[in-house]
Amino acid sequence: MDRLRTPVQPQRREATLALPETPERFWAHPHSLWIAIAAAWGIRLVLAWLSLRLGFVEYNADGFTRVIHGYEWLQNPRWEVGVWLPLHFWLLGGALAIWDNLYLAPKLLATLAGLATITNLALVGATLAGRRAGALTALVVAAFPYEVWFSVSGMAEPVFHAFVSGAALGLARWWVTGSGRPLVLGALSLMAATAVRYEGWFYAAVWAALVLGGGWLRGWLRGRRQAGVVLGALLPFLFIGVWLQQNYAHFGDPLAFARETAAIKTELDPANVSASLLQRLLAYPRALLQIVRVVVVASTGAALWLLLRHPRRWGVHVVFVGGQALLLILVTATFANLGPGAERYLLSNVVLLLPALAAAALDLWDLRPTGWGATSRYVQRAARLVAVLGVVLLLASFGRRLAAPPRDYPDPDTRELAPVLTTALREPDPLGRPFVPVVLPHPPADAYNAGYALRILTGQPDTVVVTDQPALLTDMLATHGARLWVVDTTAEVDPPAAERSVTVGRFVIGWPAGE
Template sequence: MKAAPAPAAPRAKPPAPAEAAAPPSPLESSRFTLWCLERWMSLGAPAVGRRVPGTMVVAVAALAVGIVAVIVTTSTGLNIAYADSQSHLTISRRLFDSKAPGFTQLGTVWLPVPSLILVPFVQNLWLWHTGLAAGLLGLVCLMGTACGVYRVAARIGLGRPARIAGVLLIIANPSILYVFTTALTEPVLILCMMGCFAGLAHWVTSRRNLSAGEMMVFTGLPAAGATLSRYEGWVLVVGGTVVVLVASWRRKKEWRYAIKMSLAFAVLPAVAIGWWLAYNYAVYGNLLEFLNGQYSASNLQKATADAGLLAYTHNAGLTLWTYNWSVLETAGALTVVLGIGGAIMLAWRFGLSNTALLVWVMGVAYGFSLLSLYLGQTHMNNDHSLPENWWNSRYALAVIPWLAVLAAVLVDSLSRVPTIAPGLLALVGLALVLQTAWWATDPARSSVIAEADGYIQLKAASGATDAAAYLRDHYDGGQVLMDESAAGSALLPEIGIPLVDYYNRSTGELFTAAIADPVSHAKWVFVSTADAPELSQTGVADLVYDAVKKQPSFETSYRVVFDEGDYRIYERISS
């Protein structure tokens, strides 16, 4: 009997043809269009209470531009070109990564807030080594600065074109974008100043009488942050207090109210300044250690001043000439021209109203910088100064937000003349595009970036770059003896070794003991052999090199493994 045949397998169905991606439905397109339109309209909407519509749009735009800037500078190493940038990264990390960790690692002269708020970002060794830690903080500062300019412009009643112009003058400025990727102190100062000005703008323009507590939180707190970021913040307190006093008197015609609100603004910054003086006295035994101590600007600039190279000191003409050229070469010609025009329109439209006083007080950094330069407390050079070189042009950066708000006042004034507004606004927009393109073809046209490029070339020519790379690649433990405070030796992030492995000035008595007996402390000795009388006079000569070259036993205990330019690295000879 034959078995029944097995049933045939079912026929496989041919695969269904791939469906083409469906185009967005008209409803989806209309929703996106509506969303974009709402965002656009928010940029011109009036402020309501504490809310300023459009702030988030500005923050996202600043974040996007800032991310690109961070990628560019970090990938090229330009973000750690300034020695001060590497020093600030080092200060933040040595608070917890050091042979002598602790709060006193903040040192003096440099105010503490920028170093303290950088601490969370430098916990990771790679973020610290690459300088990306500072870039992450800089993104926050850039967003806050752009939003601050926008909110001030909105609070004083400027329209959409003016607000956008002010923001673009910030986020399209290469000097701002570069410095905000570094660990320099200007980004934190500018962030705090703009936070204070935005708070003052809210108070000045509010129909409701804000309380003293609100004044302390929204204006006094950021002002205190500014006072502990850079010394420009100290003058902000004076100017801001005057504005609050005048505006309070005008509001109620009561001295009691005016004094109460002025104190509410000034008390936190005053406490911050008092704390800094007390800290200097407690740690160094000198209230004014930051002003006249070993590492103060006056001492470090002594050799330069004695050589007659601070030509602008007590010379008002040269002071104005030098500083204004730095402003022009960091802010850009368009920003300066629009700012000057805006200052004229501010005086014409607003007179001496509270709104005008608010905008004028934003220029306190300009006045402070001129005074510091005139008194010889600040050292700044550019390609139009005497002598001609790049030095500290970044001190002009704090003026840029003020110029941006003044420019916004001018743009708003132009936009209110219907017959000429479209053409003039288009001309301003075209000028901004051309200035941005001009900078983009050669970023070193910014004096701040030109100075950074110069430092990179100087480090390469002196051997510093190769010395840092050699120690980073060959270090296998055993501790390092190095004077990182010597001129040109602020290289610790670039080297990338944990700071606990170093004996240096910041380790105090441990450093002294290691210098006296290097063999029993460190396998590696990193020195700068640069020798000039002014280095010793100003306290930035290499203390390690000065000591070991006088020790006969040193040459028999160590061998030279790197010698290039001004830098030499020794490795202990195994016994």
């Protein structure tokens, strides 16, 4: 009778029904994983040094342009609203404030960001597939050519990849453990990414959908609400909201930055005006395949394999990366937002899928098919052979690319001119003339971009004055403000009279007559 009087306890819904399979915790054997990450750091530093020795200076003019902008921001710190997002310039300015070296300080910032990306993605791999996957991820990320080159550049990508990989780590840790702390930290990291590159905005949209959807599911399974999930989902939109409001306040249009970006890219590549919708939709994937075809195919295949084998564990990460790529392509195509640098818009997606590559290789290695009898042993050996060959061939393709780093920027004539000009500027000027006007072709000509390299490689951004107006050179000579002058002969400007002159490639350096 007592048992009949005992109230029946309601059964709790078990959260484990729809939560990911919990892999081996990466902190269970911390020393082995962190030793692997430290070794990957060493590999990255060596590969970056070798790239510089092989002639890499900067990936393209965007790197040096950003450094100059960061330097100018440091001279007059300010809040500015325009096409470029501000956080990278603040970080560049901070680095230059600590180390006054226009060439090396940005590379140090990028190097530290690159090491952070290695660490974040190694921990993503360890969180979702165990410490071996984390260690292999660290190796693959350390040797990925574009990460190596960007880690010694002034480009925004290394900082952006560091922040967005931090977001991916927070999302993975939250999904596996249910803890709110990694969710908030990941949201803060993603908010920082949205202030570096616009690709972060699309990650934020997918993040919100995943966090709200996953948080609702987790709360329903556990029979309670999770108020912090809403905060974690919406926190990355804080900067986005401020930026939209500031564009509206300054220009009367919250999307003024997007329209101006589209106009600039149309000017740089007029063919965009007549491009069909299909051409716009395919532009970014096609440009990406041209530079990292093997990695794109392998990482996509790895992601699909993991979705089939371990959907609950890898689904959130793959949707975060793939959903952002799809959303970015669909939205930007409507703005005709195509032009130079298109290959970089989906590069972060490739970087974020590198843990999937490592995890899929190890999953193949561990594959143990059952119910096939003697055939299962041959399948297992074949799977291991595919895993080993895949990793070896991937790293071999990395090595082949790293042996020939980009050397297009600056061009050979500018590379030759920079040390000559630097040596000339070491000579004291008895008249104390402060400027070196450099006359270049009108932008958007590629030759105009040489000016950014000259300002940085000479280490005198205030002395070297770049212009496409010959009248400025005439004025400086008339007012005795030019200690030297440089004329690009492709600018169709007649070099002025000089006491002496030197020709370096397409450039002419002149010394005005002393007074």
